[in-house]
Amino acid sequence: MPTAASSTEALARSVADVGHLVRFRATRSGGRSARRAWVVLAALTLAALVVPLYLPGARTGARAFDVLLILPTAMAGVLLLATVAAVTTGGGRELLPREQAVAYPVSPTTDHLGALLLAPLNIAWLLQAWVLVGCTSYALGWQICLSAQPGILLWLVVATAAAQAAAWLVEGVRRYRHGIAVVRGTGLVLVGGAVAIQLTAGWGALVDRMPTVWLTVGLIGGFSWRWALTVVVELALVLVLVAIGAAAAHWADRRMPRDELRTETGTFVARPTPRTDLVLLVRLDWSSVWRTVPMRRGLATLAVAPGLMALAAQLPWTTIPVLAALSTAGGALLFGVNAWCLDGRGALWRASLPVGPEVVFAARSLVLGAMLLGASGVTIGLAALTAAAPTSAELAAVVATWLVVGLQVVSASMRWSGRHPYAVDLRSARATPAPPVAMVGYSARLAVSTTLTASFFSALAHLPDPRTSIAFALPFLCWSGLRLVRAQHRWCDPVLRARVIATVAA
Amino acid sequence: MHESSGPVVVVRGLRVRFGEVEAVAGIDLTAYAGQATALLGRNGAGKSTTMRVLAGVLPPTEGAALVAGHDLRTHSLAARQATGYCPDVGGLVPRATPWEHLQLAARLRRLDDWEDRGRDLLERFELGDVAHRVTAGFSHGMGRRLSVVLAALHRPAVLLLDEPFDGVDPVGVEATLEVVADARADGACVLVSTHLRELAVEACSTALVLRGGSEVAQLSAAEMAGEEGARAYRSLLD
Secondary structure, eight states: HHHHHHHHHHHHHHHHHHHHHHHHHHHHHHHHHHHHHHHHHHHHHHHHHGGGGSSSTTTSSSSHHHHHHHHHHHHHHHHHHHHHHHTTTTSOOOSOOOHTTTTTTEEEHHHHHHHHHHTTHHHHHHHHHHHHHHHHHHHHHHHHHHHHHHHHHHHHHHHHHHHHHHHHHHHHEEEEEHHHHHHHHHHHHHHHHHHHHHHOOOOOHHHHHHHHHHHHHHHHOOHHHHHHHHHHHHHHHHHHHHHHHHHHHHHHSSSOOHHHHHHHHHOOOOOOOOSSSSHHHHHHHHHHTTOHHHHHHHHHHHHHHHHHHHHHHHTTTTHHHHHHHHHHHHTTTTTGGGGGGGGGGGHHHHHSSOOOOOHHHHHHHHHHHHHHHHOOOOHHHHHHHHHHOHHHHHHHHHHHHHHHHHHHHHHHHHHHHSSOOOOTTTHHHHHHSSSSSHHHHHHHHHHHHHHHHHHHHHHTTTTHHHHHHHHHHHHHHHHHHHHHHHHHHHHHHHHHHHHHHHHHHH | OOGGGGGEEEEEEEEEEEETTTEEEOOOOOOOOTOOOEEEETTSSSHHHHHHHHHHHHOOOOEEEETTTTEEETTTHHHHEEEEEOOOOOOOOOTSSSHHHHHHHHHTTOOOSSSHHHHHHHHHHHOGGGOOOOOOOOHHHHOOOOOHHHHHOOOOOOEEEETTTTTHHHHHHHHHHHHHHHHTTTEEEEEEESSOOHHHHHHHHHEEEEEOOOOOOOEEEHHHHHHHHHHHHHHOOO
């Protein structure tokens, strides 16, 4: 019966369609900047693979052995965060935005494969992948690395496929009656379970029993039958999980996205008119952020997930700045890097209103800043719950990082928003504010700059005098503030502003 | 015609270029208070670009444009105070409600006691029931109707309606024609850009036909009416 044949044909067609869509997206992505983004990405990946091999103590030191011991946990961490990211985005990123895809026969399998392909193009996935690969290199050294790294890279594919399958299943449930409540309830139960394990100090026993231990043992012994078996198991897992994901994508596709529809058909009570233009503009922009499904979900995840991880790992205060910085950088990727897209096609009408462009700029920057500082503030707050009482130097370093990175990211976002606007519809939970390749560039740049800044202040936290962090924060703040003012001047230029508005409203 | 009251919109030698593309290639236009002028032409004729310039959204590359006595190059903010603009695409903030749109327009124009007129306009355009829902869930026609409401809220001296009839049902068309008539009666200068010749004839007293970014003819509504008018219009498009 043609069923098997037609399934194979459908799969082959979906794979071919992914190729067509990738080429279609590639032609619309900026040539030079896209190439630069890929080069940066490749360079960072290569650095993550090679640099740890030459670090002091690599393979032979006691620290290398410690790193080897935590490899299974790090592998599980990749799976956990990939799942959270995919579930948050309601099935992963779209290769072709929904409003454009309606004109083409794009099947859920194509959509699923496209989302799998795009999954690595986000800051959380990339950082985890680099850390995992780097830890493997550091712990095992050159010779063992040659056999272990392919297995680790395969694990990244397994984790991504598993996350994608889980995301479609959750999205399918979400689209049923009471599905949103079921998903939220399940999420709370899982968080409660994690807290209970934390309180009963049961993580150690759980970590020892994770299947990733079996995989790690298979990969670190060099080329052998055990290694081959491990790789075969990973390959089989990839195939099975991709198939499950495709089936789940078809299942979810048959139902309406309830969360998005609820926002679009819900009633929002009118509030009295505020006294100033700025307050009203801020309120309108804030409503636009909070009523957008991808931003609401993304913000909640970015604020809570890193905080919970810090809480579970009982991170020291010197590490918390890095975590908060990543939360801030991730927040900017929700809409900040293309901040003017928030108005969508309403940008033309808004531009015809009698209000100075500097007020509009200030409102958008304030909303972005509040959103980023709020998310990273929650992360810091959660991390602080299990951390020991900070010294004044540690506290100063955390506060300095929080403010410096916040302003740094707002400044960068507003500059990029003015230079590279994109017309995007943030209606779908899976939407991103810029095309995938641009998002890679933004992710890499934000990851590097914020991690470096946070690491610098983390180092200052070790110094006894808290004034050192404050003294170093001032030039950082002045520099970012100056660049933000320059971005505002650019926005006030009517020709440049018209270009941005015409683009985002197209 | 109210030409004795002086022109409200004066455009001289208007050119707008986007890189190599010249969207508007030297348009002259004079429009008066109490008069409605239609901008007609094929896609890409420069109608929407001209409207965007007059709305203060897009600065002209060359030429002069005066709106309600304000030079758009130097006093864009004052000109925007005097205009009401319904853009050709969307024109609505996706995740704001109609009421929030009205609130913003009223606040930025320092309108007091605007709520009753806002409610009345929403009812006339049959949008009263959805006043507190986000516009992302609106149909195209609903969005067009709300854009006209927003343009007309503050009884502007210059009403700019870009494709206001596009995809709008008969009730919406009727309400839009009423808004245009009311604005003219109040002494406003109305500019309507549309592809629909018959509706342009019904709403306006004069029509400016554009082709390839330039003005090719200025006709009275009577000359554009009926089959004769259709033939005349068709001949101007090629």
